[in-house]
Amino acid sequence: MTRKKVIYGNWKMNQNLAEVRTFFNELSSFKPDWKCVAGIAPQFIHIPEVLSLAGSLNVKVGAQNASHKNNGAFTGDISPLSLTDMGVHFTLIGHSERRSIFKEDDELLNEKTKLALTHGLEVVFCIGETLEQRKSGNTFKVIETQLANGLKDLEKSSLKKIILAYEPVWAIGTGVTATPKQAGEVHTFIRNYLKEKTNFDSEETVILYGGSVKPDNVFELLSHEDIDGALVGGASLKARDFADLCNEASKF
Ligand code: PGA
Numbered sequence: 748m749t750r751k752k753v754i755y756g757n758w759k760m761n762q763n764l765a766e767v768r769t770f771f772n773e774l775s776s777f778k779p780d781w782k783c784v785a786g787i788a789p790q791f792i793h794i795p796e797v798l799s800l801a802g803s804l805n806v807k808v809g810a811q812n813a814s815h816k817n818n819g820a821f822t823g824d825i826s827p828l829s830l831t832d833m834g835v836h837f838t839l840i841g842h843s844e845r846r847s848i849f850k851e852d853d854e855l856l857n858e859k860t861k862l863a864l865t866h867g868l869e870v871v872f873c874i875g876e877t878l879e880q881r882k883s884g885n886t887f888k889v890i891e892t893q894l895a896n897g898l899k900d901l902e903k904s905s906l907k908k909i910i911l912a913y914e915p916v917w918a919i920g921t922g923v924t925a926t927p928k929q930a931g932e933v934h935t936f937i938r939n940y941l942k943e944k945t946n947f948d949s950e951e952t953v954i955l956y957g958g959s960v961k962p963d964n965v966f967e968l969l970s971h972e973d974i975d976g977a978l979v980g981g982a983s984l985k986a987r988d989f990a991d992l993c994n995e996a997s998k999f
Contacts, residue, residue, distance in 0.1 A: 752969055752996040753910070753953055753976030755786040755871065756983025757811060757839060767793050771800035773986035779804055783976070783996035787983065788839060791825055798834055809837040812845060813868065815858035827863045837869035839978075841897060843916045853896035860897060864905040871910045871955070871978065872897055874937075878917035886915075887936055894940060903946050910953045911937060912978045918958025920980060927967050927974070930956045934973035962991035969996055 762770065767789060779785075786807035789797045798808050814824040830838060840863065841856040851859075856872075863870050874893040876886045890913070898909070913933050918925050925933075934954050942949035956968055957978035968974050976996060982988045 750951065750953055750975045752783040752999050753786070753955060754783055754965075754983075754989075754992050754996045755807075755809065755837070755912075755955065755976070755978050756788065756989055757842070757957075757978055757980050758787065758789045758984060759811065759844070759980060760790060761984055762789060762793065764793065764796065767796055768800070770984075770986045770989075771797075771804070774806075774990060775804055777986070777990045779806075779990060779993065781805070781993045781997045783993055783999075785989075785993050786837060787989075788837070794830075794833055794835060807836040808834070809839065809869075809871070810835050811839050811842065813838040813840065813859055813863045815855055815862055817862070827859075827866045827868055830863075831866045831868060835868065837871055837910070838863050839871045839873060839912075841873045841893075843873065843875055843914060843919060847916075853893065856897045857899050860909075861901060864901065864908055867908070869908050869910060871912050873912040873914050873957070873978070875914040875916050875919075875958070881915065881917065886933065890933060890937060891940060894937070895944075898945070906945075906947050907951065909947075910955060912955040912957050913937060914957035914978060920959070922959050924959040924961075924964050924968075925956070927971050930968060931971035931973060934971065938973050960992070962988055962995060965992050966995045966998065969999060 788809035788811045813827040845851045876889040880889045941947040953975040955976045955978045960977040960979045961982045
């Protein structure tokens with residue numbers, strides 16, 4: 748298996764400019780030398796600053812969202828073309844906060860995914876069930892529907908630019924992490940789904956787990972053979988924690 752472990756930080760709507768600079772100053776003082784793939788998705792407005800600070804540290808820079816259109820009358824949206832123009836490496840699509848707060852549905856997320864891939868962005872496509880859906884025994888059904896609708900009609904050549912992120916909604920920002928067994932069984936389900944129902948190279952596709960990942964639980968989660976890394980919110984905001992996450996992910 749050639750999959751390298753991945754740690755992507757999702758800063759959401761956090762960090763002011765001074766905090767962004769402090770983060771990278773501190774990170775560089777740790778002289779990072781990781782084997783894992785590391786990346787940070789800051790607020791859009793900080794992307795140029797983060798690009799200039801992150802490059803020498805081998806940290807990829809991502810966006811948290813991208814428009815379903817290239818340009819035009821879409822006030823407040825950010826074009827995937829502008830993202831690639833700036834040198835952004837990846838974008839999240841379909842984070843549960845976009846789905847629930849901003850009402851982004853499967854159809855829109857599918858459009859966004861296709862367009863971002865067309866422009867060469869790596870897409871981190873996020874899926875996950877709510878607590879209610881889990882309790883009613885619908886986890887796998889929800890995951891399958893999100894995958895089937897969100898990843899519909901993709902060009903075969905672009906499939907290797909997609910990373911999947913399984914983020915159970917009940918674990919995001921709650922401090923309640925899925926156990927490695929709970930997360931692992933969904934990851935295995937996703938890998939089997941890719942193998943049986945899609946053109947993805949299921950063995951090569953990177954599947955991240957997200958939801959209250961911290962330096963002290965990441966190693967156990969990443970020990971599962973189908974968990975290839977983590978998408979981390981809260982614990983990616985401090986340089987020490989982010990470095991520790993990457994150090995743990997580099998042990999594999
Ligand atoms: P969290 O967020 O690590 O703070 O739970 C994860 C995410 O929303 O991607």
